[in-house]
Amino acid sequence: MRYMCLVYLDNHAFDGMSEADQKQLTRDSLAYDRELEKGGHLVMASALAPVTSATTVKVRQGKVSMIDGPFAETKEFLGGFLLIEARDLNQALNLAAGVPVGKVGKVEVRPLWDISESL
16 A cells, blocks of 8 residues: 655754754765665655745636745745555654654655545
C-alpha cells in the first residue's frame, strides 16, 4: 500500500541551526531516501521550493483567480514529501519516524485513496 508522508516545518524550524548543521540534515535526508529506495519503499521524494514561490489557483463560479504565495497564513508550511510503499500503516509510521527532517518538523502519514473505488 502507498502512503504519502508530508513534511511540515514551522517558520523557525532552522533558527539557531548552523549552516553546517543544515547541510548535514540535507545529506542525512538524501541518505535516508537512498536507504528507503534500496529497501523497496521509496516511490518518490522531494523538497519543495519556499512558500514564497507558491501560487494558489482557485476556481469559483467559473472564474479563475491566482494568488501569489500560500492561500492561508499559517505558522507551518509544507516543506516536502515522500511517497512510500509499505505493507501496512504500522510500517509506514516506522519509516516516517526515520525521516531526518522530522527532528526539526513533523511528518504526517496518510494512505493514498483509490478514488476510482468510490465510483
